[in-house]
Amino acid sequence: SYVLTQPPSVSVAPGKTAxxxxxxxxxxxxxxxxxxxxxxxxxxxxxxxxxxRPSGIPERFSGSNSGNTATLTISRVxxxxxADYYCQVWDSSSDHLFGGGTKLTVL
Amino acid sequence: EVQxxxxxxxxxxxxxxxxxxxxGSGYSFTSYWIGxxxxxxxxxxxxxxxxxxxxxxxRYSPSFQGQVTISADKSISTAYLQWSSLKASDxxxxxxxxxxxxxxxxASGWFDPWGQGTLVTVSS
Numbered sequence: 761s762y763v764l765t766q767p768p769s770v771s772v773a774p775g776k777t778a779x780x781x782x783x784x785x786x787x788x789x790x791x792x793x794x795x796x797x798x799x800x801x802x803x804x805x806x807x808x809x810x811x812x813r814p815s816g817i818p819e820r821f822s823g824s825n826s827g828n829t830a831t832l833t834i835s836r837v838x839x840x841x842x843a844d845y846y847c848q849v850w851d852s853s854s855d856h857l858f859g860g861g862t863k864l865t866v867l
Numbered sequence: 868e869v870q871x872x873x874x875x876x877x878x879x880x881x882x883x884x885x886x887x888x889x890x891g892s893g894y895s896f897t898s899y900w901i902g903x904x905x906x907x908x909x910x911x912x913x914x915x916x917x918x919x920x921x922x923x924x925x926r927y928s929p930s931f932q933g934q935v936t937i938s939a940d941k942s943i944s945t946a947y948l949q950w951s952s953l954k955a956s957d958x959x960x961x962x963x964x965x966x967x968x969x970x971x972x973x974a975s976g977w978f979d980p981w982g983q984g985t986l987v988t989v990s991s
């Protein structure tokens with residue numbers, strides 16, 4: 761079965777750029793979606809279709825997807841970006857699948 | 868405003884049954900799939916299954932097939948997740964979420980928005 765692999769944690773200083781990866785076999789052939797989950801809250805969609813932003817999501821959030829790795833990039837990181845981030849794909853054989861999640865710590 | 872509102876927290880004993888709900892508003896409830904996602908304490912998101920309220924077509928993750936039942940009542944714009952016999956390992960936060968479907972550039976689905984979650988605690 762298909763597996764999505766995320767690093768358990770990423771740390772970044774305020775104002776710097778955070779990159780959170782999501783690995784999968786030929787993930788570049790799939791569409792990847794990203795969610796932000798702050799403590800005690802429900803997940804929120806931040807990127808869909810690899811790089812599209814829903815309305816209300818800051819331009820600081822961007823995404824890319826190629827080869828075996830999809831990446832969520834957060835520019836000019838703020839303290840309020842500290843959260844867990846999950847990637848997700850849909851596949852015709854396995855339906856929906858989430859990555860294990862990455863905890864973003866703002867130093 | 869598109870919104871999903873879930874039923875409140877539940878505390879149950881092992882072996883008891885339970886049905887939690889998710890009410891949609893602000894959109895055509897019968898035109899979008901509704902998914903259920905489990906989050907065990909301190910853990911990640913797990914997709915459980917999905918239902919199309921328009922015709923009650925339902926699909927389950929193999930991990931949850933036979934363990935839960937997903938249903939919907941389109942007359943009141945509400946989806947349900949139920950257990951016939953709870954176990955301590957069912958203790959978790961459960962989220963419902965509306966699946967948005969796209970076909971360009973490729974067929975894919977994502978979840979937006981999410982309900983606020985229902986905490987289920989199973990303990991003797």
